[in-house]
Amino acid sequence: NAGVTQTPKFQVLKTGQSMTLQCAQDMNHEYMSWYRQDPGMGLRLIHYSVGAGITDQGEVPNGYNVSRSTTEDFPLRLLSAAPSQTSVYFCASSYRMRGLVGNTEAFFGQGTRLTVV
């Protein structure tokens, strides 16, 4: 049971380049999400998905795209990288909340440290 796997762990991009951050989970979680972590700002939600074929925007979606063709995978695409996208990116997954039944904690990947020069 690998949990949440993110690749790559580190990446350096030039301004204007595009790339895809991969996220996969093997826990059959319906909910998956992407956050970026910047100093003093906690984790800010970029995009999320409550199931295959369903995605929605979070707090800071501009410059990022996502898709959810399978339950397991939730890739994050940077369309044209900018220095402002230098950050640490975390993918997280969990079961959907259904009323008040059971805790539904989020499980996190180890993060992707992205630098845009």
Add this chain to the structure above:
Amino acid sequence: GEDVEQSLFLSVREGDSSVINCTYTDSSSTYLYWYKQEPGAGLQLLTYIFSNMDMKQDQRLTVLLNKKDKHLSLRIADTQTGDSAIYFCAERDYGQNFVFGPGTRLSVLP
């Protein structure tokens, strides 16, 4: 929108108790969480509390919830150097999304 606030830094001496505080705005929050992040790592769940509880104890950890004031605290008894990390408070509501605070960096001094 929803907001979660925490102080950014806390220093304690080894063996003392640490208390990390958090306030949140969303009254519909059902679960409230404490996550720990060590350097270069992802977030790991420390403990959680359901919104109809006032207190939860788990070994050295005690979570107190004041729903009226929307105030959550995490107490770590007998703080050790291995407890040095960033601690995030988070809430989750029926909207499915988690909202995290900015994190409190705990430094444990020998």
